[in-house]
Every structure is written in structure tokens, then in C-alpha cells.
Amino acid sequence: MAIQKRDVMFKSGETFAAAWLFLPDQARPGDRVPAVAMAHGFGAVKEMYLEPFARRFAAAGIAALVFDYRSFGASGGEPRQRVLPRDQIEDYRNALTWLSLQPEIDADKLAVWGTSFSGAHVIDVAAHDSRVKAVVSQVGPMDLAQITREVVGPKQFAGLQQMAIQERIRHATEGGEHYVPSAGRPGEGMALQALDAILEYASGRFIDLVAPRPLLMILARNDAIVPPDSIRQAFSRAGEPKRLMEIEGGHYSVYNGPGAEEAGKAATDWFAAHLLHARG
Numbered sequence: 001m002a003i004q005k006r007d008v009m010f011k012s013g014e015t016f017a018a019a020w021l022f023l024p025d026q027a028r029p030g031d032r033v034p035a036v037a038m039a040h041g042f043g044a045v046k047e048m049y050l051e052p053f054a055r056r057f058a059a060a061g062i063a064a065l066v067f068d069y070r071s072f073g074a075s076g077g078e079p080r081q082r083v084l085p086r087d088q089i090e091d092y093r094n095a096l097t098w099l100s101l102q103p104e105i106d107a108d109k110l111a112v113w114g115t116s117f118s119g120a121h122v123i124d125v126a127a128h129d130s131r132v133k134a135v136v137s138q139v140g141p142m143d144l145a146q147i148t149r150e151v152v153g154p155k156q157f158a159g160l161q162q163m164a165i166q167e168r169i170r171h172a173t174e175g176g177e178h179y180v181p182s183a184g185r186p187g188e189g190m191a192l193q194a195l196d197a198i199l200e201y202a203s204g205r206f207i208d209l210v211a212p213r214p215l216l217m218i219l220a221r222n223d224a225i226v227p228p229d230s231i232r233q234a235f236s237r238a239g240e241p242k243r244l245m246e247i248e249g250g251h252y253s254v255y256n257g258p259g260a261e262e263a264g265k266a267a268t269d270w271f272a273a274h275l276l277h278a279r280g
Contacts, residue, residue, distance in 0.1 A: 003025065003055060003058045004021075004023040004025065004027075005022055005023075007019075007040075008021065010095060010097075011078070011098075011153075012090065013070055013090065013099060014077075015070050015071075015076035016070075016075060016076045017068060017069065017070055017091055017094065018067065018074035018075045019046070019065050019067035020046060020065070021063065021065050022058040022063060022064040023058060023063050024058050027063055027105070028104055030106060033061055033063050034061075034062045034063070034106055034109035034111065034271070034275035034276060035062065035064065035066050035099045035102075035105045035111065036057055036063070036065070036110070037043035037065050037067070037092055037095040037099060037111070037113070038044055038050060038053065038054065038064060038066050038067075038113040038114065038118075038245045039068070039069060039088070039091065039092065039095075039114065039121070040064065040117070041116025041118055041235055042117035042190075043081065043083060044117075046066045046067060046068050046073060046162075047073070051066065052260070053267065055068050056264045057267075057268055057271060060271070060272050060276070061102065061272075062271050062276065063105055063276060065095055065096055069088045070091055070279065075274060081190050082190075083117075083197075084197055085117075085120075085121065085197060085198065085201045085203075086197070088118070088121055088190065089121050089124050089125055092112060092114075092125045093123055096107060100131065108133070109275045110131050110133060110135055111132060111136075111271055111280070112132055112134065112135055113135075113136045113138070113271075114137055114138065114140060115254065115255075116139050116141075116226070116251070116258070117141065119137040119138045119139055119140020119141070120140040120142060120144075121140075122135050122137050122140070123140065123142070123203045124203040124214050126215070127203075127206035127207070129207035133274065134214045134265040134270065134271055134275055135193075135210060135213055135214065135216065136218070136271070136275040137215070137216070138217075138254055139218065139220055139226050139231075139254055140203075140231070141201075141221060142202065142207070142231060142233075142234040143202040143205070144201045144202060144232060145199055145200060147226065147230055148160065150227065150243070151227075160199060161196070163195060165196075167266075168196070177279060186262055201212060204234040204237075207234050207235075208237050208239060210238055210239070211239025211240060211241075212240070214241045214242070214274045215238055215241070215242045216242070216243050216245065216249065216266065216267065216270040217231055217234075217238075217242070217244050218237050218244075218246075218263050218267070219231040219232070219245070220246075220248075220250055220251055220253050220254060220259065221247065221249070222253075224250060224251065227255055232244065232246075239256075242272075243270070245262070245266050247259045247263060
């Protein structure tokens, strides 16, 4: 199937988000198609491993909007590289709004897909935005405070909390941004001012509100970044319809090799079942 790829942008907050829209060839005003909004994980941008997933969805007849969060990648916004979960969740919801206004898109068949950090965002989005009709959450941290405590221990976690407080004081007295390394492009870091918001983030608390929207969760059995049991525990609290898929490998196995093939096929099948073949 032929796929169109368009460079687009949409308003989000006081700035804009840059995006790619992948459209199936049959998408047109008289023959609208479902669509999925999708973004990357912590400090990452749309150029990093997301296009193959988007092309899979489009090849199945589902449009995909892959966007950069505000202040990341090609999107606008200052200060740069500030990871604020609430802003990124709003970016997702603004992406849904933009999709709903496009003549080729069926506004009644919208979905969200997220991976790693955005795998948490889509839980929050689906729990609070009734436009979402299907969800795929891939290797997403459901409670960052709990996960971080378990990984680094109570003493180091307290140190991170103190670092966040000291950054608040520094920012109040000096201004500007202090950056630390992140998973983004070389030479780009994360604005430390966002540390406390990140440590407090726990979208899994809303997972019981996702139902009756169909939820697919994907975990990696040897994930050292997002403990598999934390996803299993969150999944157990979710309502039906739901499915939990476990793939072999670590956190990044969902982007390359057999793990990416399995995760991509499962997500495509999930969206096809609940968007293309759903009633209404």
C-alpha cells in the first residue's frame, strides 16, 4: 500500500509541535481513516526508531501522527529540553485535536501509542480524554517514584529529591537552565528544573480509568529500566478489554530486531481490531 508522509505542525501551549503525518493512500475526505497519535520516550525525538511503527500502522490503513514534544526536536518552545510530563500529555491531547480536524481522518476513531516515558503518558491521556478509542503502552513506567526508589535505593532517592530542591533555589536566584545528560541527541541534555516533576510522575494511578477503551500493554522481560513487575501490577488493575504482551530482551529490544517485529505487529493488530473493525 502506498503511504504519504507529510511534514506538519500543530499548536500546543504557546508554541507548536512539529510532526510527521503518515497517511494510507486511500485516506481522503470522502473516505476517512482512523488515526493514532504517537511520540517518543524520555528526552527522545521522532527520528529515533518511530517511523517503522508509523509505517506499519499506515500500511494497515491507519494514519499515524508522530510528533516532537514542545521544546524538543523540531518543535518550538523555550527553555529547550525541559521534560514536563503534564506538558507532554497536553501535547498528546493537542495532537488528537489536530487529527480530529483533518479531512482525511475519522475523528471518532482516534488512538494513542506510547513507548518508554510516553508509554506512561498514553495511560493518562486515555484515562481522561474520551476521544481515545484504543491504547498501546509499550515498556512504560507506571510509577517513577516507586521505580526509582527500587533501582537506586532510599538514600540515593533522597539525594535526587535534594538535588531537585537545590535546582529550585538556584533557578530562583540565578535564573536560566542547568542541563544534565539525557537519552536525546548528542550535545543535548535535560533541563534539571524538571527533575521533581519527573520523580513525582505516576500515570499508572489512573489505569483503572482507561476501560472500556481497549488497552494493550507490552513489556520486556529483561527490562532493567522499567521493571516488568511494575507493568504487570498496573495491568492487573486495568479493566477489560485488555491484553498484556511480554517480549524477550531488555528495554530497547522493542526498537530493533525480533522484539520490534513482535511489538509492531501486536500494536498494528490491536489498532486494526479496535479501530478498523470496530462497530460504530
